[in-house]
Amino acid sequence: MRKNICQILVLLFFINGIQAQNYNDSKSSTKDRFYENVKKADLTKTKTEELLKIIEERNRVLKDLDTKKKQADVPYSIQDPGTLYNFKINNARNYYARKINGLLTYKEYCEFAVDDYKNEAWQDAKPEYENLINNNAHLKEDQKQKLSEFLYNYHLNQLLTTAYYSFDKTVQKPKLGILRFSFEKEFKKRCKDYNIKNHDSNGENTNGFEWN
Known part of the structure; x- marks a missing residue:
């Protein structure tokens, strides 16, 4: 019995290790593509750093809004929780899209994306x-x-x-x-x-x- 438990734990550790490796590989691949696109768009170091800040802030804000949307519970409200948060999420997307538009020229954006x-x-x-x-x-x-x-x-x-x-x-x-x-x-x-x-x-x- 103890032997079987040990085998299961080893197997779970192995599976989790594969999942963690895949996640890290995915992050690494995304990062590599980002800097490849930076090179193609010929972005300056200043623009690259600013773009990263916008992307990171946008992703953090959208993730937070999505979490709140899933957790929202508004009893006796005529509006379902999703309506309010969909509006906020859309506004956030537009806000950060405008910031990227203001940072990158059309040519730079096209080369990058x-x-x-x-x-x-x-x-x-x-x-x-x-x-x-x-x-x-x-x-x-x-x-x-x-x-x-x-x-x-x-x-x-x-x-x-x-x-x-x-x-x-x-x-x-x-x-x-x-x-x-x-x-x-x-x-x-x-x-x-x-x-x-x-x-x-x-x-x-x-x-x-x-x-x-």
Whole structure:
């Protein structure tokens, strides 16, 4: 019996050791990525230190609010506890997003954060690209490649712009509008140059894109 208990304790110690190692590896990996992104964005030492302070403070505040939200108990209140804390959490996110916006230029932010949005940009561009290709069998391989890159870059910039100005919709909306206008202007030019025709399910000409 005692032997079995000892074996169990050793096993638990081993499992906990693996979990602790995985946690430390994860923290180390996150830290490494942070400094890799700092290098890509060419941030100064002062900006890097300030960015770290903002991130650490934001994470601490959001964690505290999330804990309070889970523990909240408001008897006889017409509002559920989550409503109040969701509002506070959203305000905190906007506050720190504004601080990061004020610290980093758009270019610096994009260089720093671009890897976080690459996969989503590809996923957003893929159905639009496939729609164009399926309706335009005459396209050459180099034209297909250019269209793929063009759509991907638009969605990547759209995601980065949305994130960079996430703290204020009134600021974000015109920025996205300018991005969209530039995209549509260039897209129409490419349609003409590549003789692109696109049709919806009713057979009507369309650019094939769904705008928010």
